[in-house]
Amino acid sequence: MPSAFQQSVIDEFRANAGKVGGPFAGSDLLLLTTIGARSGQPHTTPLGHVRDGERLLVVGSNLGAPHHPDWYHNLLAHPTVQVELGDQEFPSLAVPAEGPARDELFARVVAEAPGYAEYQAATDRVLPVVVLHLPGPREPAPAVTTLADKLTEVHTWLRGQLAQVHAETEAHFAARAAHRGAGAPPPPGLGLQIRQRCLAFCQALEFHHTGEDGHVLPVMEGYHPHLRPVFDRLREEHRSIAAVQSALAALLAGVAIAEPDRFRAELTRMTEQLTAHLDYEDAEILPLLADVPWPPASR
Numbered sequence: 001m002p003s004a005f006q007q008s009v010i011d012e013f014r015a016n017a018g019k020v021g022g023p024f025a026g027s028d029l030l031l032l033t034t035i036g037a038r039s040g041q042p043h044t045t046p047l048g049h050v051r052d053g054e055r056l057l058v059v060g061s062n063l064g065a066p067h068h069p070d071w072y073h074n075l076l077a078h079p080t081v082q083v084e085l086g087d088q089e090f091p092s093l094a095v096p097a098e099g100p101a102r103d104e105l106f107a108r109v110v111a112e113a114p115g116y117a118e119y120q121a122a123t124d125r126v127l128p129v130v131v132l133h134l135p136g137p138r139e140p141a142p143a144v145t146t147l148a149d150k151l152t153e154v155h156t157w158l159r160g161q162l163a164q165v166h167a168e169t170e171a172h173f174a175a176r177a178a179h180r181g182a183g184a185p186p187p188p189g190l191g192l193q194i195r196q197r198c199l200a201f202c203q204a205l206e207f208h209h210t211g212e213d214g215h216v217l218p219v220m221e222g223y224h225p226h227l228r229p230v231f232d233r234l235r236e237e238h239r240s241i242a243a244v245q246s247a248l249a250a251l252l253a254g255v256a257i258a259e260p261d262r263f264r265a266e267l268t269r270m271t272e273q274l275t276a277h278l279d280y281e282d283a284e285i286l287p288l289l290a291d292v293p294w295p296p297a298s299r
Contacts (some may be wrong), residue, residue, distance in 0.1 A: 002044060006187070009046045018086035022045075030056065031084035032132075034094075042082075045071045049085075049132075050109045051175060053079035056085070056132040057109055064122030072096075072128055076255060078203065079196035083132055088219040092132040095196045105129045149288035154208060156277050161201045168194050168269055169264055176260070190257035197265070199252045209238045230284045237277045242273045 010018050013031055020029055028051070033044045050057045058230060060072040075081055075094040082094050106129050110117045120127050144150050172190060213235060221231050222239050244266055251263045 006046060010044055010235060013046060013084070018084070029283075030058070030080075032058065032071060033082040035078035035081075036069050036070075037074050037077035043071065045069075047071075048113060050112045052105065052108055054134045054136065056106055056134065058130050058132065059106070059109055059116050059119075060130065061116055061119040061130040065121035066123055066125060066289060068125070068128065072130070075130065079143070079200040080203070081132070085134075087137075090135045092135075093196055093200055095131045095193050097131055098127045098192055102126075102129050105131070138242065144294055146290055147292040147294045148286045150294045151286060151289060152282075155282060158201075158208070158274070159278065161197070161204070162271055162274060165194065165198045165201055166267060168197065173264065189259045190263060192255065195252055195255070195257055202248055202252075206242070206245060209242070213238055220285070224288060226256055227284075227288075233282060234285075235275075237273070237280075241270065241273050241277060244273060 009020055009024065009029075010031060013029060018029065020027070024046075028049055029046055030049050031044050032047050033042050036040070036043055047058045076096075078093050081092055081094045083090055096102070106120075106127065107118070109129065116127065141153070142149070144153055150253040169190075172194060190199050217231050217234060221228060247266045248263070248270065250259055251259060251266065258265050
């Protein structure tokens with residue numbers, strides 16, 4: 001739980017569209033809600049930020065303490081965070097910057113908020129700089145009026161996110177291939193951008209399949225008992241995909257992905273299995289949901 005002081009800042013922020021008085025009067029603040037790495041519970045923290053184009057930069061200064069703040073450990077475990085900025089609230093993928101990019105962004109932060117240089121001088125650890133992207137303009141989404149529409153929306157998002165992880169991974173391996181030959185620098189390790197995006201995708205996929213197994217499929221089976229083989233196949237595919245997710249999660253457990261080639265192989269395996277699974281589910285399940293209204297009527 002936040003301290004009484006932090007909670008008062010949070011309450012004032014939310015009551016005044018992001019404006020806070022007292023020691024933070026005139027400061028650029030946001031509220032960052034992370035999921036606890038151990039507790040699994042949401043935690044909200046007021047943080048200073050520096051805007052860099054369409055990005056928000058936050059620093060894990062912890063006031064120069066020797067350890068990273070809890071919110072930083074949380075976002076490494078659960079990369080999808082919730083950001084409140086002024087009267088806006090939106091989800092974001094939290095990605096710590098690495099190497100020269102981190103140094104460049106930290107210099108950008110210090111130029112605007114010199115106090116962070118003092119926090120860095122007070123500790124031996126490198127203060128992490130975390131990038132949060134502002135939501136860009138969105139094209140009008142197709143109307144969602146049935147459960148089939150909603151499932152299509154979720155499946156489209158899953159396909160898009162998986163394609164993005166796969167594309168970033170292949171781009172990384174293309175860069176690795178350029179680091180060959182005598183005198184070439186060592187190849188880069190798999191970056192935090194790939195780790196964070198892949199971990200966030202796996203967690204979203206697990207949530208989706210858990211919801212289907214616990215709610216959607218049992219209800220549908222009650223209405224369509226003759227399709228039990230279809231539902232059994234979907235459940236079995238969920239278990240198979242979950243096994244690949246577990247293998248990926250083990251590879252993503254550390255900040256650095258220690259086995260890039262194995263990660264790539266497991267990601268390819270999940271891509272193939274999930275793509276086939278979504279295609280099968282679309283063909284078999286969507287027609288059954290075409291007349292089910294969404295959102296459900298309130299009782």
